[in-house]
Amino acid sequence: MTRVQSDISAETKRIKLKGKIQMNAWCWLFMAMAVGFYILFQGYPIICSIQYSLLDWSGMTANAAFIGLQNYKELLQDELFWNAFFNSFKYMAMIVPLELAVSLFLAYMLNDERMKGRGLYRTMYFIPVVTTASVVGIIMIFIFGVQGPVNHLLVMLHILKAPVNFLGDAKYAMPTLVIISLWKDCGTYMIYWLAGLQGVAKDVYEAATIDGANRRQTFFHIVLPLIAPTGGIIAILCAINSLKVFDIVKTMTEGGPFYATDVIATYVYRTAFSSEIGMPRLGYASAAALFFGGTVIVVGVILNAIKSRLQNHAQ
Amino acid sequence: MSKEKMIHITKSVIKHALLLAVGFFWIYPFLWMISASFKGQNEFFQNRLGLIPKLPTVENFIRIWQKADFGTYFINTIIVTIFSVVIVLIMTMMAGYAMGRYKFVGRNLCMGVFLGSIAIPLVSTIIPTYEVVKEMHLVGTRLGLILSQAGGAHVIFLLLFTSFFQSVPNELEEASKIDGCNFFQTFYYIMMPLCKPVATTVVIMETIWAWNAFMLPLVLTLNNPASRTLAVGLYAFKGENTVDWTGIAAGGSIAVIPVIILFIFMQKHFVEGIAGAVKS
Numbered sequence: 280m281t282r283v284q285s286d287i288s289a290e291t292k293r294i295k296l297k298g299k300i301q302m303n304a305w306c307w308l309f310m311a312m313a314v315g316f317y318i319l320f321q322g323y324p325i326i327c328s329i330q331y332s333l334l335d336w337s338g339m340t341a342n343a344a345f346i347g348l349q350n351y352k353e354l355l356q357d358e359l360f361w362n363a364f365f366n367s368f369k370y371m372a373m374i375v376p377l378e379l380a381v382s383l384f385l386a387y388m389l390n391d392e393r394m395k396g397r398g399l400y401r402t403m404y405f406i407p408v409v410t411t412a413s414v415v416g417i418i419m420i421f422i423f424g425v426q427g428p429v430n431h432l433l434v435m436l437h438i439l440k441a442p443v444n445f446l447g448d449a450k451y452a453m454p455t456l457v458i459i460s461l462w463k464d465c466g467t468y469m470i471y472w473l474a475g476l477q478g479v480a481k482d483v484y485e486a487a488t489i490d491g492a493n494r495r496q497t498f499f500h501i502v503l504p505l506i507a508p509t510g511g512i513i514a515i516l517c518a519i520n521s522l523k524v525f526d527i528v529k530t531m532t533e534g535g536p537f538y539a540t541d542v543i544a545t546y547v548y549r550t551a552f553s554s555e556i557g558m559p560r561l562g563y564a565s566a567a568a569l570f571f572g573g574t575v576i577v578v579g580v581i582l583n584a585i586k587s588r589l590q591n592h593a594q
Numbered sequence: 595m596s597k598e599k600m601i602h603i604t605k606s607v608i609k610h611a612l613l614l615a616v617g618f619f620w621i622y623p624f625l626w627m628i629s630a631s632f633k634g635q636n637e638f639f640q641n642r643l644g645l646i647p648k649l650p651t652v653e654n655f656i657r658i659w660q661k662a663d664f665g666t667y668f669i670n671t672i673i674v675t676i677f678s679v680v681i682v683l684i685m686t687m688m689a690g691y692a693m694g695r696y697k698f699v700g701r702n703l704c705m706g707v708f709l710g711s712i713a714i715p716l717v718s719t720i721i722p723t724y725e726v727v728k729e730m731h732l733v734g735t736r737l738g739l740i741l742s743q744a745g746g747a748h749v750i751f752l753l754l755f756t757s758f759f760q761s762v763p764n765e766l767e768e769a770s771k772i773d774g775c776n777f778f779q780t781f782y783y784i785m786m787p788l789c790k791p792v793a794t795t796v797v798i799m800e801t802i803w804a805w806n807a808f809m810l811p812l813v814l815t816l817n818n819p820a821s822r823t824l825a826v827g828l829y830a831f832k833g834e835n836t837v838d839w840t841g842i843a844a845g846g847s848i849a850v851i852p853v854i855i856l857f858i859f860m861q862k863h864f865v866e867g868i869a870g871a872v873k874s
Contacts, residue, residue, distance in 0.1 A: 305777035306698035313689035320745025327722035403617035409857040411806040413825045414846045417832050418627050431642045474869035523715040526808040544717040551721050572718030579713040
């Protein structure tokens, strides 16, 4: 290699390096806003939560006392915490299968591009999704109330002898909540399923028809296995979202009656921000919130592992 | 007409009848609420199922708009929504551009951290978020609401922008570089105009989410009713006026009708955004 050549290659290397540094600088400049907001409202709060959870603290900066793991110890023996904890999972166990089934049914009905009125139906089923959950919760208090339309209709049709206090009775409150949430969020999962169903080629349906399969057989033996991978993702999203429920519970039942619908979010809110139990306990509430946040992540990881297991198994 | 065709038509009629009937029950609560907001107090309890008010009145709207401050709540909601949408749009578009087109140092780490935050419930960060806003002396202000609403990872939007910018062919970018555009100019003149469809989706989705947000505004306006949004305002109104159901219905209508109208006109973008999120 002559000197000139090596000079040139050194020069190009230098220019390349300079370009790379410049590119990185620009990229980080473009990331700055997203990263900044993320740190301020997600990253830093999580670290703070850990710190708070070790404090006995009512929110007034002066009286915070470091108490180590005392909050967690107390949490393990707190019946109301475990009640809320298990209610969250009870809610998840009830809503996930129902939500997936109902939304898949609607999606399958609407998955025909030539169908008349498809857009209208899709709009109708989707409207609850875009409406304010807290408003829905408040309106549903009346709709499912003793004097409301649901009781009125059920009594009129002689399905019920006397009006039932759906949200005020500890027996019915949770199932009623599940039904209302199911209805509220169903549209989202319907769209997820539709996205999955659109990935199934038309030939598949034609081939099935030629082979003499009826609609039900086609669905259970051919379409369902094909969309199962998408279904796995949808199930995980649905499970995680169901554990986060707050708005509709807070506005509709406040966790009642007698804590029958108290989930973690309402428990934490009450402990941290509400005066009904005396002094707010930010440290203790942080411990509960963190413990639960950790649980949600573990659930997500486990579900993901199950999903990939099943997928590998199927292949 | 052949027998087969008859069966086909019957089946299709049954299917449509079923879908329509279910659809009617599906949106009945909203129809009920809107109709109740035009009913008088007496009619409300006499005509519980009916959807057409016999003596329609706008009295409920006037009452809550003037006496219960729904006018203020409405303006607060609009301001908070608009500004948080602007921030979220700029933020996710720029980050999506960097992550979609360049393999910069730390890209995968950022992506991983953003993706991981899907699983973190808001309730786990709400207490320190409140403290952060408090330290900025913004509790009970609209600015505090805007900033905290714009915080968070917005994973779906980041994914939408990232995968969009990934799909833009390299030739466009090379051509602009030959023309002497720098990083920012390429983004501003070439890429930004291209991503309008994704940007529209993000704007619609974030508008609806910011408008409907409840936990954050609830916590941040506990001590300052004047900065409540509609979602929180209606909740507070119900707490103070448990018997005024026509007023509550009117407040609910004010809170819900704008998003429903927005959705009906822009639903294509919203639905595509949701579908795109699960695909990527």
